[in-house]
Amino acid sequence: MPPSFADVILPVPIPKMFTYRIPRSLESSVGIGYRVIVQFGKKKVLTGIIGKVHKKPPKEYEAKPILDLLDDYPVVNPLQIKFWFWMAEYYCCHIGEVMNAALPTGLKLSSESKIQLNPKFDFVSNEFPIDDREQVILDALESKDELSYEDCGKLLGVKSSYAIIKSLVLKEAVLVYEQVKEKYSPKVESRIKLTEPYTSSKEELEKLFEQISKKPKQEEILLKYLQEVPVHKFPEKNKNGLDKKTITDAGLSLSSLKTLIKNKVLEEFKVVISRFDELAGYDHPIELADFQEEGLQNIKTEFEQKQTVLLHGITGSGKTEIYIKLIQEVLESGSQVLLLLPEIALTTQIVSRLQKVFGSQMGIFHSKYSDNERVEVWQGVLSGRFSFVVGVRSSVFLPFDSLGMVIVDEEHEASYKQFDPAPRFQARDAAIMLSWLHQSKTLLGSATPSFESFYNARMKKYGYVHLNKRFGEAQLPEYHLSDILVDKKKNLLKLDFTRLMREKIQEALNQQEQALIFQNRRGYAPYMSCEECGWIPECEHCDVSLTYHQYSEEMRCHYCGFKEKVPRACPACGSHKLTTVGMGTERIAESLSLLFPEARIGRMDLDTTRSKYAYQKILEDFGAGNLDILVGTQMITKGLDFDRVTVVGxxxxxxxxxxxxxRAGERAFQQITQVAGRAGRRNRHGSVVIQTRKPDNDIFHQIIQGNYEHFYINEMSERQRFFYPPFVKTLKITTKHKEIKIAERASKHLSNLLKDIPVKKIILGPEKALIGKIKNQYLFDILIKLDKSNNAPALFKHELAMVLEELKSQKDFKSVRFTVDVDPY
Known part of the structure; x- marks a missing residue:
């Protein structure tokens, strides 16, 4: 019988799978989607996913055997692998890069180099001299079987021990090997239970109490156990016992507990438990208003003809209630549902609402979860525990096998786009493809749809449903344009706030109402400057000015993380006249505290929400009325629903x-409309104050009138004239190198090669990128606009892959990095 082979997907940036021989002992156990351990290269050990099983040996190399099988069941299903291959092809990246993004870190094995003593090494007759640092490592290895590179560094007090280890390897004193570790570890709980005969006989239990009557600490523990687990009233409860922490958290003696276990009065055992609380949903029916019920029926009608439907509902129209109804119906039919949200901030409010309805059948998946928590959600979807998942863009990679519907809320949001690393995918578009693979439905929801989705709806590619009423008694807010330059001339501008803005905030505070203040820049100020010579502090590694953060008294680069303390004097001229220019959320919060000293002010941006539950804490404080004013970046613009917010600034x-x-106009319309939609929910009247230097700009008047369609028509005529999406497909190719001349030369050479690809296209550039240097790498961009008709984009991508391979093989450009971003904006 000929041997079997497996094509394995490996987490490496190489555009193919690798063929390995399946050992006879594993032939009946492996299949598509199983995790395996394989050797890659001479020393590397990697986790791979089997993508195909067959009988054909590779022609170019001799197949190595699969080293081990990690699971008794596949962790990835064939539909997911199809989805991965589509993503690799569409977004011009490698299948290994998609796998790397798709699998939670906890499901990937880490391969860590370790050293051990060479059994053949003779300390006495060794001909090579051993220096003091090498001797420290050899002495440590005599008492320990192994050391990692990191252990060696700590022993020697150095950052890198590589040179010393290399020297020991050359002297044949140590051997280097790879140790493979499973990253995911289930959560284990230590429990205790009462042993026989004390569970079945009251008399034996009474005797026990007599024996320990002079040992009050043991008696306390036993009484606590019987209080929590009444074994004679409910004998079956003893089987599950009691969490050991219940005893220790009550302040009872740990040594007395150990004595009871040693004397076999109590038995200790371990159980694997979930990291997520079990929650019961409730049957409280969702009541839809007449216009919502009509919208729901229209969506169902559109789904009869179309796979994707756009729900265009104004802010406050109650899209979430419609989602809940649809989710309930799909779950009742036995299928799975994925609800995508653009930000973790959004999950905080909407999740608590959804959990009340769906309880523990709902899983949550986002980047603030630990590796182990994400693996548990993955396993929960695999096992069927979670039939409904709410998550951010990475949720599209979960192992769904019977997806009935995908809902993309706030589908216009830019945060659905992944910029780095590859795959640089758009989660909304990926969700539509995922849905198509599952032969299911996609609902896109937004108050301000992306032009692509609205265009597809107008072209009848998508179904379209419009909700133009707010739920309940809520009215749309009243808009006010406040001219910054006029107030400045009249000396009415105080701490960056116009008189109208200050008055509206004060009115809200007087009425015990709340205000949301939006500024899409974090930090105290965009940059600092010297008033004497104009010096501006810049990042050492990027072409950007450093952002001043007052709270930590430092200047930071928001691209590479570089930071330095604020200088006392200008490094260029020595002047002490250093001033801040512009305003970030930190400065606005400080200004508001000076203008309204009685107000309680919170701030919500990347700096204040780094910890896991920071979003939740801020939103809970604001929702409970513990804050009067919340200052924030784009995190506060969408999906949040607070009763008492009447002013948005x-x-x-x-x-x-x-x-x-x-897209600047489109984004401005979306962000201003979305943040304005937080004002005047329920029956309170809301006000929106827009501070601007150009109040006559037509876009502000279209926002005030809520005339999305008129705005769309104006913008689209421009896009059609100058060949921009959705009329063309775009790709951006960036060349990166530490030397500017090499980066530029590579970019020009690439541009010339692209001109020869026989498809209808426009090539712009190469040009220095908007930010020309990031992390000491110089960047040059080429933008390609491709004709959407026929097969032009697919053909171009295919030819592009070959062009890039050819370029990378050239000596001059081997160290140049090329990144391809499909649909970059």
């Missing part, structure tokens, strides 16, 4: 609008 609308990006 947009501090610098021009910063959103005047940005070098063809």
């Amino acid at each position: 947009i501090v610098d609308a021009d910063r959103i609008l005047y940005f070098p990006d063809f």
